[in-house]
Each structure stands twice: as C-alpha cells, then as structure tokens.
Amino acid sequence: MTQFTDPHVEGQIAEWRSWVERHRSLTSTPTEQLEANLRECIQELARSGLEPEEAFAIAVRRLAQLDPATARFASQHWARWCELSPARPVTEQGRRVEPSREIFVALGLAAGAGLAVQAPRLFGLHFDTHPGFYLRNASLFVLPFLAAYLFWKRKPTRVVRAGLAGAFLLAAVFANLYPFHSRSDTQILTALHLPIALWLVLGWA
Structure with a gap:
C-alpha cells in the first residue's frame, strides 16, 4: 500500500484504522x-x-458512502475537518495551505482568453471598424482555452487532442478565409452556429 511522507496523514490513517477495527x-x-x-x-x-x-x-467522506464504520468515523470528525476549508489560510497545525494548482491553471487560461480578445487590436482590427470579425471569432477567442483546461484536467488521448485541434483549426480557417459580405446571412449564421458546433466538439474532451 502507498505510504505517505507526511507523518500527520499517516497518523490520521492510523486513527481511522483503529476506529474501524x-x-x-x-x-x-x-x-x-x-x-x-x-x-x-x-x-x-x-x-x-x-x-x-x-x-x-x-x-x-467518499469511503463513508460504502462503509458504515467509516461513515461513523467521518461524522465524529467532520467538524474538525471543516477547519481545513480553503477559506482558512492555515491548517490547525499552523501550516499554511497552498492554493490548489488548478486555480492557477484556470486563472492563467482565463488571462490568456482575455489577451486573445485584445490581440487583434494590435493588427488594426477594432470592434467598431471590424464587428464581423469579432462576431465570427468570438468562440475562437475563448473555447480553445477551455479546451486546454480540459486537456490538462482530463488528459485525453492523442487522437482526441488531435481531433479537437483539427476542429478548431478548420473553424478558424472558415471564419477568417471565407469571403463573407458585410451583414450577410452567412456571416450571421456563422456567428450564431460556430460557438454551438465547437461547444459540441468540446464534449469529446
């Protein structure tokens, strides 16, 4: 069985084992x-x-759903465990609880999406002069970063990653190379349906 280097955790496991026995x-x-x-x-x-x-x-708590003895143990100790809530900066032993790595990943990707929205301005593409560009590409500014988060979180196979990357690439090519006319129905339909299509593709991740 896995042994942990944190002596406090091993002590908690020993306390739980003694209770169950x-x-x-x-x-x-x-x-x-x-x-x-x-x-x-x-x-x-x-x-x-x-x-x-x-x-x-x-x-x-998860094991308590399957084992009555563990459920009784959890009910006896739950009040103390609540003190480990992320709202508290330190544990009851005085050791600081570091934020989950997932928070930093999510914040980093959110910042990336924000920068992606602003990036076209560097090339002279402003919303007031190129509204069609922003409408067609709105989903491409955000959903690739959501896909990156799902890749990191779920670790899909290479086939799935390649398929999703290909879908986003095709969407970007169509949204930006197709000869849309100003206020054309095709452009409006693309702006409406491209996010839906990419959202469905994300379910693959």
Whole structure:
C-alpha cells in the first residue's frame, strides 16, 4: 500500500484504522481492503493539488458512502475537518495551505482568453471598424482555452487532442478565409452556429 511522507496523514490513517477495527460489527469489508482504497483515493486527490490533510478528509467522506464504520468515523470528525476549508489560510497545525494548482491553471487560461480578445487590436482590427470579425471569432477567442483546461484536467488521448485541434483549426480557417459580405446571412449564421458546433466538439474532451 502507498505510504505517505507526511507523518500527520499517516497518523490520521492510523486513527481511522483503529476506529474501524474497534467497530468491526458495523462493516463486513476487511480493514486491509478499506485502507488500500483509502490510501489510493488520498494519493489521487493529492495529485490533483489538494493538501494531504484535505485529501484525507475528502477520501474518508467518499469511503463513508460504502462503509458504515467509516461513515461513523467521518461524522465524529467532520467538524474538525471543516477547519481545513480553503477559506482558512492555515491548517490547525499552523501550516499554511497552498492554493490548489488548478486555480492557477484556470486563472492563467482565463488571462490568456482575455489577451486573445485584445490581440487583434494590435493588427488594426477594432470592434467598431471590424464587428464581423469579432462576431465570427468570438468562440475562437475563448473555447480553445477551455479546451486546454480540459486537456490538462482530463488528459485525453492523442487522437482526441488531435481531433479537437483539427476542429478548431478548420473553424478558424472558415471564419477568417471565407469571403463573407458585410451583414450577410452567412456571416450571421456563422456567428450564431460556430460557438454551438465547437461547444459540441468540446464534449469529446
């Protein structure tokens, strides 16, 4: 089973294991199997950016849905675990809780989308003089960054990544190289339906 370098987490697991063993009448699942599942869940949550102590609390709550003894343990300790909320800058042991890496990824991609909206201005494409350009490309300013977040979060296969990249590339080529006429129905339909089409494609991620 996975062993953690944080002694406090190992202490919490030992406390949970002792509780479960004292309440064997509440569960039929072997303690070793429950502990293996608990450690695996903690490791998965820690990889996503959570502090080990927060990961332990969430992992126990998940395991509590399957194991009555763990559910009783969680109900006894939930008030203390609530103090690990991200709203608190430090844990009860005085150690600062760092923000999840996911927050920085999301903020970085959001900033990238904001810069993408402003980038055409560097080439003389202003909204008041080129409204059609912005209407056609509105979804292309934002959705690629959402796709990047989903790539980072879900880690899809190369085939899926290549397919999505190809879809966005084709959309960009069509939106910018097709000879649209000012206020044409084709341009309006493109502005309306391109975001919907790309949103559906994003579901592939």
